[in-house]
Each structure stands twice: as C-alpha cells, then as structure tokens.
Amino acid sequence: MLKTRVIPTLLWKDYGLVKGKAFDSWRRIGSLLPAIRVYNTRDVDELIVVDITASREGHEIDFETVEEFAADCFVPLTVGGGLRHIDQVTKLLRSGADKVCLNSVCYESPQFVEESAKRFGSQCVVVSIDAKKTEQGYVCYSHSGSQIQNQSPVLWAKEMQERGAGEILLTSIDRDGLMEGFDLELIQEVCDAVSVPVIASGGAGNYDDFYKAVQAKASAVAGASLFHFTEQTPRQAKEYLSKKGVAVRQGAQ
Amino acid sequence: MKVGIIDYGMGNVFSVKNAFLHLGASVVVSSDWQVLQNSSHLILPGVGSFADGMKNLNELDLVQPLKEHLVHKKACLLGICLGMQLLADEGEEGGCTAGLSLIPGPVKKMQTQHSERLPHLGWNQVEWSQENALLNGIDSKTDFYFAHSYHFEAQDAFVIARTPYCGEFVSIVTKENVVGTQFHPEKSSKAGLRLLQNFLERTPSC
Numbered sequence: 001m002l003k004t005r006v007i008p009t010l011l012w013k014d015y016g017l018v019k020g021k022a023f024d025s026w027r028r029i030g031s032l033l034p035a036i037r038v039y040n041t042r043d044v045d046e047l048i049v050v051d052i053t054a055s056r057e058g059h060e061i062d063f064e065t066v067e068e069f070a071a072d073c074f075v076p077l078t079v080g081g082g083l084r085h086i087d088q089v090t091k092l093l094r095s096g097a098d099k100v101c102l103n104s105v106c107y108e109s110p111q112f113v114e115e116s117a118k119r120f121g122s123q124c125v126v127v128s129i130d131a132k133k134t135e136q137g138y139v140c141y142s143h144s145g146s147q148i149q150n151q152s153p154v155l156w157a158k159e160m161q162e163r164g165a166g167e168i169l170l171t172s173i174d175r176d177g178l179m180e181g182f183d184l185e186l187i188q189e190v191c192d193a194v195s196v197p198v199i200a201s202g203g204a205g206n207y208d209d210f211y212k213a214v215q216a217k218a219s220a221v222a223g224a225s226l227f228h229f230t231e232q233t234p235r236q237a238k239e240y241l242s243k244k245g246v247a248v249r250q251g252a253q
Numbered sequence: 254m255k256v257g258i259i260d261y262g263m264g265n266v267f268s269v270k271n272a273f274l275h276l277g278a279s280v281v282v283s284s285d286w287q288v289l290q291n292s293s294h295l296i297l298p299g300v301g302s303f304a305d306g307m308k309n310l311n312e313l314d315l316v317q318p319l320k321e322h323l324v325h326k327k328a329c330l331l332g333i334c335l336g337m338q339l340l341a342d343e344g345e346e347g348g349c350t351a352g353l354s355l356i357p358g359p360v361k362k363m364q365t366q367h368s369e370r371l372p373h374l375g376w377n378q379v380e381w382s383q384e385n386a387l388l389n390g391i392d393s394k395t396d397f398y399f400a401h402s403y404h405f406e407a408q409d410a411f412v413i414a415r416t417p418y419c420g421e422f423v424s425i426v427t428k429e430n431v432v433g434t435q436f437h438p439e440k441s442s443k444a445g446l447r448l449l450q451n452f453l454e455r456t457p458s459c
Contacts, residue, residue: 002369002418003376003396043442045376071271076398076440096267098400098440120264121300121335123372123400166372166400197370219370249376249396251442 003249004241005045005220006210006234008227009201010035012051012081015065019225020052021177023130023145029228036069043251044234046076048101048169048199048222050128054082055104055143061088063095070096078126078169084108089116093124101169103128104142107149110163117164126199127165129153131186132173138186145173153186154193161194168198169222175203179225182209184216191217207232207240214246254453257292257328258282259319261309263335264300272439276450286318294453295319295328297336298439303360303403304347306335316353323355326457329430330355331449337426337433338405346403356428358407363419371419372402379424379436383413387425387432387451395444397424397436404435430457 011018016028017035032049039047049069051061061081070077079092080101089100100120105112106127117125130145131138131153140151149156157168170190172183182203191198197219204210204223213221226232238248256278260266266282273280273296283289299306310316322328332340341352344360352360365371376396381388393414404422414425416435426433432452438445 001377002373005375067267070267074272074275074440074442074446076400076437093265094267096265096271098265098268098437119301119305121302122402123374124264124300167374195365195370196372197374217368220375 001247003045003247004214006237006241006248007046007048007199007220007222008039008044008234009048009050009222009224011224012049013053017228018052019177019228023173023176033068033072037072040073040075042233042235044075045249045251046078046220047073048078048080050079050101051081052144056146058082061092063091066092066095066097080126080128084112086112086115086119089120093120099124099126099167101126101128103130106160107140107142107151110159113160113163113165117166122164122166125165126167126169127160128169128171129156129160129190130171130173133183133186138189141173154189157190157194161196165196167196168194169201170198172202177225178203179205181205182213182216184212187213187216187218207237210237211241211244211246214241254278254294255292256280256294256296256453257289258296258298259289259315260284261299261306261313261315263306263309264298266298268437268439269296269298269333272446272449276446276453278453284313284315286315290318290322293328293457295330297330297332297339299333299335299339300400301335302347303335303338303344303352304350306339307350307352310339320353320355323430326430329452329455329457330432331452332431332433333439334401334435334437337435338403340426340431340433341405341407344403355431356407356411356426356433358405360403360405363402363404363422365419369419372400373418374400377416377418379414379416381414385413385427386455387413387427387448389451390447391444397438397441397445399436401435405433430455
C-alpha cells in the first residue's frame with residue numbers, strides 16, 4: 001500500500017534555518033545543513049527545503065548549497081525558491097534535488113509548468129500553492145505571501161494539474177507557524193478537486209493534526225515548527241498515524 | 254568495479270552518482286560511449302517521458318553499442334525508473350515508441366482504482382515474487398520510493414518483485430545481466446543502498 005508521507009519542511013534564508021509566523025517575521029533558528037543531516041540519519045520519508053527570500057528579493061537559489069544538502073540526503077529532496085527559468089530547474093535537478101517546487105513563476109507564466117513537466121516529467125514538478133481565507137473565500141498568494149493573486153486555490157490547483165504538476169504542496173498562510181492545526185476545509189476542497197497527490201502544509205501542532213489532514217484526503221503531511229521547536233518527531237508522528245490505522249512507512253531504526 | 258552512469262539528458266544523475274560514491278565505487282558520468290564502455294556496471298537512470306528518453310539515447314548513438322555490449326556480457330546494466338521502462342519493447346508515453354527490447358513487454362499508463370491518485374508518488378512496499386541475489390539482506394515488503402505514472406508489463410519469468418497499486422505492478426525486472434527497478438533505490442534510504450550494493454556484486458556473466 002502507498003504510505004502517507006510525513007515530511008519536515010525547512011525554510012532557508014541566508015544559510016540559516018528560519019521559522020515564520022503567517023509568512024512573516026522569519027527568525028533564524030539554526031543552521032540548515034546540520035538539520036538536514038539529522039533528518040537523513042533519522043530516515044524521514046522526504047524533505048522539503050524552500051529558500052524563502054529568493055522570490056521576494058529576486059535572487060537566485062544557491063546551487064552549491066543545494067549540492068551540499070543533497071550529498072547527505074538518501075531520501076527524496078524537494079527544493080524551491082524563486083525559480084523562474086527552465087535552466088534553473090535543470091541546474092537544481094543536477095545539483096541533487098529530486099523534485100522542484102514552483103510557486104510565483106506559475107502565476108507569471110503558467111506554461112512554465114507545462115515546459116518543466118514535459119522536459120523533466122510531472123513527477124518532479126511540485127506546484128506550491130499558498131492560500132489565505134478572505135471574506136470572498138480562499139485566495140492564492142505568491143512571492144512568499146507578499147502578493148495577492150486573482151485565483152482560488154481550487155481552480156488554480158486544477159489548472160496546475162492540467163498543465164502537468166505532479167504534486168501540489170498546499171500551504172495555509174493563516175495557519176503557518178501557529179501550530180494550531182491545518183486549514184482542513186482548504187485541504188479537503190483542493191484534494192477533492194485534483195487527482196494528483198496533495199501535501200498538506202501550514203499549521204501542524206501535534207500528531208492528531210496530521211491525522212485530520214489525512215482524513216481530509218492529503219497524501220502527505222508537512223510540518224516545520226512542531227519538529228523544530230517541540231519534542232515531537234516524524235517517527236512518533238508515524239507511530240501515532242499507524243495506531244489510527246493510517247499506512248505509514250516504518251523506516252530503518 | 255567501475256560504475257558508468259549514462260547521462261542522456263533525462264533528469265538528475267546527481268543522486269545516483271552520490272549513492273554509488275557513498276558505496277565506495279569508482280563512478281563516471283558520461284554520454285560518450287567511448288567513456289562508458291570501460292564500466293563493469295552501467296546505470297540507466299532517468300525521469301521524463303519514454304519517447305524523449307529513447308530519442309536522446311538514439312541521438313547520442315548509445316542504443317546499438319549498449320545492446321551489443323550487454324549481449325557479449327561485458328557489463329551489467331541497471332535501469333532505474335524511466336531507465337527500467339526503456340528496457341522494454343515499447344512505451345506509449347509521448348506517442349508509441351520502440352524501447353531497447355532488452356526485456357520483453359510493453360510499458361503502459363497505470364489505471365487507477367477507487368481513490369488512488371497518479372503519479373504513484375511516495376513509499377510503497379516491494380514484494381518478492383522470486384528469489385534473487387539482488388534482494389539479499391532486504392526483507393520482502395520493504396518500502397521503496399516511487400515516482401511514476403507508467404508501468405512495465407513484463408512477463409512473469411522476468412519479474413522478481415511486484416508492488417500493490419492500481420491493482421499490482423512490476424517493480425523489479427531482471428533478465429541475465431540486465432536489471433530494472435521502477436522505484437528509486439538511490440532515494441530509498443538504507444534498503445535502497447543495500448540493493449545498489451547487491452547490484453555491484455553481480456558479475457556480467459550472470
């Protein structure tokens with residue numbers, strides 16, 4: 001049976017591991033490389049590493065640093081942040097990323113997703129959707145939450161799937177970093193709308209939050225603050241899910 | 254042992270190279286047959302579409318020399334993901350295209366059942382259907398990492414493992430000195446590295 005993945009997310013800024021709250025006030029909480037080594041040793045299912053300043057500040061992701069992470073990583077590694085040229089995707093994959101995470105560029109040129117999927121295969125194209133709840137319903141944001149887009153996450157997820165996205169990383173901006181639970185309504189709506197896997201992100205505070213996201217049909221659950229700031233671990237999260245009847249991977253001890 | 258990774262422009266060779274270096278092998282990455290032909294163990298990695306993969310292999314003039322090399326048992330070959338699919342007779346992804354015909358059978362799109370999603374992406378169990386030295390030290394039903402939407406409909410005689418999804422599909426094939434894994438051993442943590450180690454212990458005459 002295909003297992004539900006539990007994925008630590010690492011936000012990266014100037015070589016540091018940072019933590020945000022509702023996509024703002026990022027503060028440095030450690031170094032990235034040691035964190036990746038620890039997660040690899042603990043045999044996590046997958047890692048997502050996103051350079052949060054690349055798109056906001058318009059600089060290019062540091063490929064050499066990606067090579068350094070990848071050298072220590074024998075589980076799937078998804079990397080994103082400010083990608084806007086196809087040769088950057090090529091370089092990132094050549095630097096050891098297994099999947100690339102696209103966000104802001106998709107709004108500017110949706111055909112970028114098609115081109116990437118055609119060139120590299122859908123399975124390595126993850127489209128990241130950051131959404132916020134408003135009075136008019138859910139709305140997408142780009143550039144690390146700093147620019148509003150005239151798109152609903154449900155319709156956008158469907159369009160991205162049609163254009164070749166192999167996976168959707170869905171993050172609730174409102175819940176990000178608060179550790180008060182995922183936006184389950186958002187997850188359910190997007191999961192019902194697409195047939196590609198959806199990774200639920202933004203708000204996990206405890207293991208039961210993961211379980212609720214799985215009930216809302218997420219194929220994978222991502223967590224940052226709860227893994228970096230509390231005693232909770234991906235392994236225990238999977239033990240909890242397993243007890244609740246969710247199929248998870250039993251990693252090596 | 255010399256590992257030659259065939260670089261034919263289909264995705265990330267980094268992880269594959271990294272895994273073999275970790276195992277202490279000497280590794281070359283090349284698209285030039287003159288360089289690759291000195292390897293005892295050749296790797297055909299790859300992500301992307303079947304049609305593009307074959308097009309690139311043909312344009313690099315790698316198809317005939319590779320096939321002759323394998324027939325004469327000069328090396329072992331491991332195809333990973335798309336690389337496994339290219340071992341087949343034909344594939345339908347990107348338009349019906351002839352494959353390397355190293356192991357008989359076609360590659361077809363997977364058909365989802367119930368609430369299954371495609372791509373088949375993530376960790377899933379690999380169940381042994383035949384004993385093989387490639388599986389030494391690894392338990393049947395161990396999880397490996399997959400990322401694909403097509404599968405190789407190989408004949409039973411060449412199947413050494415299957416995986417339950419879209420019904421059930423073939424996750425490891427082998428015929429003489431050729432092996433293919435639908436999953437990514439280089440990204441499947443300790444079990445994946447063990448499988449790569451087992452592959453390095455094969456000799457081309459097998």
